[in-house]
Amino acid sequence: MKRNWCTLILGIGLTFSPAWLLFAQPPLGTPDVDDIEYPDDEPPDPAVVSLGKTLFFDTRLSKNQKMSCATCHNPDLGFGDGFGLGLGSEGNRLGRNTPHLYNLAWNVLFFWDGRAASLEDQALGPIEAEGEMNMNLDDLIPRLQKVPEYVEAFRKAFPAEQGRIDKHTLAAAIAGFERTLISDDSPFDRYLEGDAQAMSEEAKRGLALFKGKAKCINCHNGPNLTDNGFHNIGVGDGKDPGRGSILAGVTTQGAFKTPGLRNVVLTAPYMHDGSVGSLEAVVRHYVDAPKQKKNLSPLMVAIELDDFEILDLVAFMGALTDPVEIKPPVVP
């Protein structure tokens, strides 16, 4: 057993802290799997992940059996749908853009407004939402129980739960699969490992701008290029309260979650309302003063970038690309 003895004090009411020293601003880097907070403090069994993958692709999870999770979180479209606003199973338009799923294992709160505190919570949301998959869980569970392959797969994946098919095991399986959607071998990661040729000169200049005068790093920081925070950046008409509808307060009105930027070139269009089509236009949003200024984050300060600098920033974002290829499973 590995032992450590670093927490002894003789003083009373005083703390001796060897490691919780000040870090720099959350630095960019390659995500570390040791930092993932699994609900069970360890990665799920491969049987859970495999079951979750099958469920993710199964249209049984929608009432009219037309839509699976993968319909909107399409692995070939950056785990998005390429649409500005998401689509419901009845062909209706949703209020916000479909978020990508890369590196959610490190994410803190889910949905653009952060209303789910875990991936397990999140996974059931769109299944049950009337405008989305519109599937009552009380109907879904018997629907899955009728499929012998699922009975067997839940038995293998959840022996401690006696193979029970319920909302907990269902959510645990889907979330368990989603936590494996890890992108951590981009040109930027190889550059960080010391391969100076891994990124183009444009991308290297873009990185300097990203951390420097473009101020991207104020919010897009840490290994997944997100502070996991909520900011009002003046997108849209200001009518969607975003985080403000979940949590009252002066800082939450019109604020939306900072998306992680890994594989960002694959996840167009951008912003919570999908209103921005290209990465160039995203950068220009920050250069041109946002038109909607109500409750704007104090971090939205004026920046100046010329066209070549914008190009360099886009090149850097391109260097964050490491697609996660998923072979669709055989759905029983």
Add this chain to the structure above:
Amino acid sequence: MNGKYCGLRGMSRLAGLAVLLLGPASAWSGEISGTISFEKKAPVVGLIYLPGDEGLVGKDGPKLDQKDQRFTKPLVVGARGSKVTFKNSDTIAHNVYAEDTKAGANFDIGLAPPGSEHETDIGWKEGMVVQVGCKIHPKMRAWVANISSRFHQVLEFEKGIKTYDFAFEAPGNLKEVRVWLPRYDPVMVELAVGEEKTVDLMKKGKKYGTLLVKRG
């Protein structure tokens, strides 16, 4: 047992401070010591304390700072009647709030610009450890404990390490030892002098670790 204590320099300095604060160390000749081990991953922080002492009541409250988009400490301890000071030493604005109805802690300091300080009463239920966060950056989390006892130790766990030893001086008349770990079931152990006990550390009905605690 092949480990050794590290941070000896810190220890002697802290021991000196303890004498200053509490008078001669011989006043509490006893010692609480033991080991906490986790089967999987250790939580961020823990708190071990002996209720029954009121030594922190009326003393200056703790300060919790924000820097580099994190709280600079994972947990601070203050007693009823004192205030916790939330400071923002970062270059960007933050917030501090708590929403813990069970503990009776419900506050929001609003937008805290760089350089600002804000005091909040430690008025929630005694013995309760309340999570505070930043509404802008939900990854920023820390805890503030309402504990009156001087006889406590904050255990700051490190990534990748599963076993920790602890030891601190304590008077013999305080028999009860409590351990708090985030989202774990609270632990209470009664210990007479010379006694040693082992307790399972439970979370959601499952065992995640073991506490060995003894009174010297």
